[in-house]
Amino acid sequence: MVFVKPAFKLWLSYGKVGPAAWTKPTFLIGDMWEAMRARKTIGQVLETLCRKNDKEPFFGVYKLLKPILVVKDPELVSEVLVKNFSSFGNNEVTFDGGADEVFRENPFSVGLDRWKELRTRLSQAFSPSRVKLAYDDLLTSSRCLADFVAAAGADTSQDGLLLCKRFTAHASARVLFGIESHSLEVGSEPGVFYDMGHEVFNGSMMQSLRFTAYFFFPPLLHIIGHQLVDWKVINFFRKLMKDSIEYRHKEGVVRDDFVSHAAKALIVDGKVDEAALKKMANQAINSYIETFETSALSVGSTLLLLATHPKEQEQLRAEIRERVKPGQDLDYETVTTLPFLDKVIKETMRLFPPADTIRRCCTKATRLQSASGRSVNVEPGTAVYIPVDALHHDPAIYSHPHDFWPDHFSAEEIASRPKNTFLGFSEGPRQCPGMKYATLKVKTAIATLLQRFEVTPGEQQVLPIKRDPKAFIINYEGGIWLKFRPLP
Numbered sequence: 001m002v003f004v005k006p007a008f009k010l011w012l013s014y015g016k017v018g019p020a021a022w023t024k025p026t027f028l029i030g031d032m033w034e035a036m037r038a039r040k041t042i043g044q045v046l047e048t049l050c051r052k053n054d055k056e057p058f059f060g061v062y063k064l065l066k067p068i069l070v071v072k073d074p075e076l077v078s079e080v081l082v083k084n085f086s087s088f089g090n091n092e093v094t095f096d097g098g099a100d101e102v103f104r105e106n107p108f109s110v111g112l113d114r115w116k117e118l119r120t121r122l123s124q125a126f127s128p129s130r131v132k133l134a135y136d137d138l139l140t141s142s143r144c145l146a147d148f149v150a151a152a153g154a155d156t157s158q159d160g161l162l163l164c165k166r167f168t169a170h171a172s173a174r175v176l177f178g179i180e181s182h183s184l185e186v187g188s189e190p191g192v193f194y195d196m197g198h199e200v201f202n203g204s205m206m207q208s209l210r211f212t213a214y215f216f217f218p219p220l221l222h223i224i225g226h227q228l229v230d231w232k233v234i235n236f237f238r239k240l241m242k243d244s245i246e247y248r249h250k251e252g253v254v255r256d257d258f259v260s261h262a263a264k265a266l267i268v269d270g271k272v273d274e275a276a277l278k279k280m281a282n283q284a285i286n287s288y289i290e291t292f293e294t295s296a297l298s299v300g301s302t303l304l305l306l307a308t309h310p311k312e313q314e315q316l317r318a319e320i321r322e323r324v325k326p327g328q329d330l331d332y333e334t335v336t337t338l339p340f341l342d343k344v345i346k347e348t349m350r351l352f353p354p355a356d357t358i359r360r361c362c363t364k365a366t367r368l369q370s371a372s373g374r375s376v377n378v379e380p381g382t383a384v385y386i387p388v389d390a391l392h393h394d395p396a397i398y399s400h401p402h403d404f405w406p407d408h409f410s411a412e413e414i415a416s417r418p419k420n421t422f423l424g425f426s427e428g429p430r431q432c433p434g435m436k437y438a439t440l441k442v443k444t445a446i447a448t449l450l451q452r453f454e455v456t457p458g459e460q461q462v463l464p465i466k467r468d469p470k471a472f473i474i475n476y477e478g479g480i481w482l483k484f485r486p487l488p
């Protein structure tokens, strides 16, 4: 009690966040209880609090006893994410030191000292020219997805999320590890490559507990262990990478792809350098984890929105058919320059962003001052949250905040709203380094499917679509159910 009361008064003691901009948290529990019980997502909890603090550029909340500054004014969002990186460069939870072997090689989870090195390495691996190299593999996987969908027949309502995860597993096996997986083989189970990706976020009770602790109460990880990625998964991928690189080296296989670029640094005197392999495999595992759920969900969400918006679906198909005649190949230049496809994908990510909250930690004392004159001193160690859902659904920013309205991404609408208010991949130096690759993957899959099928909601689809707060990243109540009718 002696400790708790002052902790709850902390925002007031900062003096600058006045009572109006300070929520009244539940004693000991704070403001995130509904998110902790999976009744709402964190993004939804923050969105409700943002509406209550409509006039405030920022406000204080509590996650258990931890005070968090929520910044919602677009100018200040830019300050935190882009302009004042020296004060807000760190993510909320960092894993430097002895923690999880894989996660401590991920720019997302390390402090600024290591971040730069890891980030540079990853940005090179996913540079625009390397992403272009991945296109043939992405197209092959998209065609396999279309064949897989066709085999089920027009009357079958298919589990859209499972389909999309099978697709990302297939694409990642080709692009990141240079192997063929069986995850889109008609009549077969999704296979071990899929299972390993699925296991990361849907593994044992202990894994789920660790992920929950990672988001809500990181000190608990010191007691229950930091190992977020199971050793079984890590060892599987390390061996896979080693075998793939050794095979190419022995057989003299030369392909201009991700794996060949990785292999160049790994073979020393005709043998695989084990230490370098570990690093490279950790990077590939992280990339597989980053892409497995997020890309699958982006493809699945886009298909669901197109299935429930036939007019937009038809408009998109007409755009594709105008550029690609029947029987003609969908090439890289075409996929990356279809304007309506680009709008549809961004609009899907606006309505249902896979990352609904961006969490930073202040590293250098600074002062945030809004144009309205309100200001707050932010001390090192303070957690700062950007409420992505609230910004994406704000009627002051988007003309049709709760509708599927691809024209939100027309040149006029973009010019009429403040910068950095679309945060599907975030903004600034920590913006998602896989953005170009993930976007290409989603676009290729959607364009390939729409060329061949009309998509409609399956009978089990729960409508209207609502997010399922129990999902680790994003899902919808009852899941995603789709039917694919072949087109002439």
Ligand code: HEM
Binding pocket: 106, 107, 108, 109, 119, 122, 126, 286, 287, 288, 290, 291, 294, 295, 298, 354, 355, 358, 359, 423, 424, 425, 426, 427, 429, 430, 431, 432, 433, 434, 435, 437, 438, 439
């Ligand atoms: C549709 C798919 C994806 C979405 C929606 C997505 C979204 C995001 C978002 C919102 C962030 C947070 C950025 C921030 O903290 O400001 C992020 C970070 C990150 N993403 Fe992605 N991502 C996707 C796919 C990928 C892929 C394919 C990779 C593989 C390279 C990847 C690697 C990362 C990494 C390493 C970070 C941390 C970056 C840093 O802290 O510097 N993501 N992503």
